[in-house]
Amino acid sequence: MKASDLFVHQLLEEGVEYIFGLPGEENLDFLDSIRKAKIKLFITRHEQAAAFMAATYGRLTGKAGVCFSTLGPGATNMVTGVAHAQLIGAPLIAITGQKALVNNWQAKFQAVDIVSLMKPITKQSVSIIDPNNIPTIVRESFKIAEDERPGAVHVELPEDVASSKANAPTQKRGFIRRPSPDHRAIGAAAELINKATHPLIILSSGANRKRITKHLQDFINKTQIYVVHTQMGKGVIGDDCPYSLFATGIHKRDYVNCGIDLADLIITIGYNPLSGKISTKSLF
Known part of the structure; x- marks a missing residue:
């Protein structure tokens, strides 16, 4: 299975119905996998709008809203909406593309350390290096985003990781009750x-x-x-x-x-x- 397909299958396990974002070269495999899944894709004119829409969905439903962007300037455009979700306690998953980890022929063109950029404004910011870790990372990201106090989680999916092969199974979403007061x-x-x-x-x-x-x-x-x-x-x-x-x-x-x-x-x-x-x- 292609890694981007595994990523989207795990999103389906999490109950994701809608994704908001803007396509780019580095997330084309991810977009193609969404096209084949039963997830409704909303293309926005700006990445900030995608993050605000996902944050609003998360605040109103209690389920993590999902937004995505390409690398570099596309990812930095999402920062304001991601910070908004973190500030208001809205569960949100922000997915960004990145250049290939190996054989990056464009060198530093539009290369920004988005993982470090997102860390101060999220509950967790992580990059996927091993495609077989996709189910674990996505499952953990949703759990962290929706746990008290809810907030934003950033997941980076590099271009060559998304297009690689993976053989890991998806993880089932657990049922967690709210804690009882003393x-x-x-x-x-x-x-x-x-x-x-x-x-x-x-x-x-x-x-x-x-x-x-x-x-x-x-x-x-x-x-x-x-x-x-x-x-x-x-x-x-x-x-x-x-x-x-x-x-x-x-x-x-x-x-x-x-x-x-x-x-x-x-x-x-x-x-x-x-x-x-x-x-x-x-x-x-």
């Missing part, structure tokens, strides 16, 4: 909430998960606790919610901070006060 921790949290006079919820990007909105809306309606969104937490609860105080964080001391100042308990959902350069002092 019951004693839930009890302690409930005690704090019941004792609070002016509790307040802060929602951030980590709350953008499947099934959270419905359960959270029920919790808010029952407790009548007001909600503040960070900029990255928009969309978890709609602005038409009667207990929404909208977003904070654009200005250091906006009106929402009045509610934060009065709160005697802050319930953070999907919010990390230590992320980036934002301190709790600048937010509160």
Whole structure:
């Protein structure tokens, strides 16, 4: 079996239905393998759009969205969309082409170390050197992308690896349940909430998960606790919610901070006060 066919067969094992991207010389074998598979291909005008589309698919479904590009400038064009997926916690697999590992007749033409470039903005960035490792690498990539906290994974498929022969079997996708919360921790949290006079919820990007909105809306309606969104937490609860105080964080001391100042308990959902350069002092 051709290695690119094995790659696409493993994508099918992962349940991939759609792929977004832009063709190039270095991913023609991959494109030909997709053509023969039951995967719908969306050709975009720019690689950045492909990454944004895959990130949106991942955020809305919880399944990793898949995008692809050729090497060099095609791969660098995807960087913004890949970083977006990583920032919002959207599972995404970015596949890029690369020059041949052996007998590269074009030397350094458009050769960029995309694996190193992607490492700071992904959960993992890896290049496939042995075609028989394709099932293992692809299976691991989807697992990492979809595990908490979801994010982006980059896989590089060099041109000569894609066109080579492989004899490895595909790997079955396992069934993994979400971890159960600690019951004693839930009890302690409930005690704090019941004792609070002016509790307040802060929602951030980590709350953008499947099934959270419905359960959270029920919790808010029952407790009548007001909600503040960070900029990255928009969309978890709609602005038409009667207990929404909208977003904070654009200005250091906006009106929402009045509610934060009065709160005697802050319930953070999907919010990390230590992320980036934002301190709790600048937010509160």
